[in-house]
Amino acid sequence: MTERATPIEQTAPPTFETLLRTVEEMDTPDGFKAELIRGKIVVSPWSMRRxxxxMRALRKQLEAHAPEGHVADVAPFLFRFPEAGRAYGPDLYVVDESGFEGEGRHLDGAALSLVAEFTSVSTKDVDWHEKLDVYGRLVPVYLVVDMQDSEITCFRDPSPHGYRSRTTVSFGEPLQVPEPFGFTLDTTDF
Structure with missing residues (x-):
């Protein structure tokens, strides 16, 4: 007997909520995270140890300058962006602590005051395009730490069409992080 693939007829693509439930029920292997990117569940490894x-240097500086009631962390939480049909697990983020109140496993992306993504060969395109577009409509500050090019870019001033401003510096150079943080980031340890 020969096995044949049998197509499953589906009348419509799965909804955002259905995909979120699927991610929640997944048994993701240790060291991996699942995100909703372009309407698909994508599993990728957490950052490399180098x-x-x-990440630690950035987190310490952000903690010292975070807005009142906000915390900087790297814990594996998924932030929802339902208008875009996306849910991301940022490498590092600063979020209003009130975002952790209530039930459920996914946090509202509107609670974020800053997101930092550390690029890898496999995630660089998503960090620079997909996430830039979604974060640029809501999150006040987005930092892309480009580990391949040894640069950090700060995007600021979100709008319905994406960020209005950006600044890029090489590792070792200071970078101004705008309000609600308002400090100069020291990148010498990057």
Whole structure:
């Protein structure tokens, strides 16, 4: 007997909520995270260990300058952007602590005051395009830490069409992080 693939007829693509439930029920292997990117569930590894020092340096500086009631963290939480049909697990983020109140496993992307993504060969395109577009409509500050080009870019001033401003510096150069943080980031440890 020969096995044949049998197509499953589906009348409509799965909804955002259905995909979120699927991600929630997944048994993702240790060291991996699942995100909703372009309407698909994408599983990718957490950052490499050589990213630890720059992530730690960035987190410490952001914690010291975070807005009142906000925390900087790297915990594996999924932030929802239902208008865009996306849900991301940022490498590092600053979020209003009130976003953790209530039930459920996914946080509202509107609670974010800053997101930082550390690029890898496999995620660079998504960090620079897909996430830039979604974050650029809502999150006040987005930092792309380009580990391949040794640069950091700060996007600021979100709008319905994306961020209005950006600044890029090489690692080792200072970078101005705008309000609600309002400080100069020291990138020498990156």
């Amino acid at each position: 990213y630890y020092r720059p």
